[in-house]
Amino acid sequence: MPQGDSHCPSWHRRTLWISGGVHIIAVLAVAIFGVWVFRLNQKITGHECNLNNKSAGAYRTPSCPLHWELQGRKCYYYPGASDLKNWSASHEDCSARDSRLAVIEDKAELIYLTSKLTNQAWIGLFITPAGGRWTWVNGSTLNANVFRVTGPADGDRCGTVQSSSIVSGRCITSFYWICQRKAEISSSWV
Ligand SMILES: *[C@@H]1O[C@H](CO)[C@@H](O)[C@H](O)[C@H]1NC(C)=O
Ligand SMILES: *[C@@H]1O[C@H](CO)[C@@H](O)[C@H](O)[C@H]1NC(C)=O
Ligand SMILES: *[C@@H]1O[C@H](CO)[C@@H](O)[C@H](O)[C@H]1NC(C)=O
Numbered sequence: 001m002p003q004g005d006s007h008c009p010s011w012h013r014r015t016l017w018i019s020g021g022v023h024i025i026a027v028l029a030v031a032i033f034g035v036w037v038f039r040l041n042q043k044i045t046g047h048e049c050n051l052n053n054k055s056a057g058a059y060r061t062p063s064c065p066l067h068w069e070l071q072g073r074k075c076y077y078y079p080g081a082s083d084l085k086n087w088s089a090s091h092e093d094c095s096a097r098d099s100r101l102a103v104i105e106d107k108a109e110l111i112y113l114t115s116k117l118t119n120q121a122w123i124g125l126f127i128t129p130a131g132g133r134w135t136w137v138n139g140s141t142l143n144a145n146v147f148r149v150t151g152p153a154d155g156d157r158c159g160t161v162q163s164s165s166i167v168s169g170r171c172i173t174s175f176y177w178i179c180q181r182k183a184e185i186s187s188s189w190v
Contacts, residue, residue: 062183070183071112076102077179078116087158087169090122090177091137099181100124103136104166106146113178114164121176125149125159125166134159 064075079093087101094101101124104110113123124137134142134149142149149159151168158171161178169175 060185060187062185064181064183068181069116071109073183073185075099075181075183076113076116077181078121079177079179083176084174085122085177086174087122087126087171087177090175091124093177094124094179097179097181099179100137102161102178102180103138103140104147104161110147110161110166111164114161117161117176117178119176120160120162120167120169121178122169123159123161123166123178124180126171127153127155127157127168129155 062070062073064070068075068077077097077099085093091101101122102113103124104113125134125142126137127134131153134153136142147166149166149168153168156171157168160167160169160175
């Protein structure tokens with residue numbers, strides 16, 4: 001067999017050398033690029049970790065079901081534009097909506113609620129025995145330092161809201177009503 005060298009023209013060998021060099025450069029380039037991508041990825045991941053770690057900086061977004069109105073951490077529903085109900089029927093309606101008649105915490109909430117209404121509406125407040133105490137549907141008695149109820153407090157009275165006030169009404173009377181529930185809180189990283 002003749003020696004390969006003698007049959008290999010010198011241009012062929014040069015080409016081999018050159019293409020070998022090109023290959024080595026290409027391999028190096030790919031390696032460098034790979035390391036760069038890896039670093040970049042680490043940086044991004046690290047950045048996300050930092051964000052995640054600012055737990056206090058995570059946004060907690062309250063939300064309400066469709067047709068409910070969000071205010072603070074609560075959702076409100078004002079049923080029946082043309083529908084009026086007595087207190088116990090209103091109470092049942094809110095229960096059926098997985099909520100309760102509104103229990104008002106402070107003046108600001110009272111003002112907010114009545115700003116949304118053009119008519120008197122039931123809230124979750126009642127007084128059963130004559131001379132008894134005004135009681136919220138969550139079981140607490142009304143804090144007289146925060147709220148005063150306008151109107152009689154004889155037996156079978158329930159609470160309504162109207163024009164930034166809590167007004168006593170006969171429970172069998174039909175009014176609008178306000179349901180309330182806690183807002184859903186979901187975390188987001190936006
Ligand atoms: C987040 O911070 C806590 C300390 O505040 C630390 O123990 C934890 O390793 C950190 N987590 C990440 C993913 O950086
Ligand atoms: C009931 O609601 C009132 C007014 O928001 C609040 O002050 C009281 O702590 C609540 N009571 C219970 C038992 O949740
Ligand atoms: C309240 O209204 C409901 C439904 O209309 C009725 O069945 C119920 O007897 C009423 N309750 C009172 C105390 O009037």
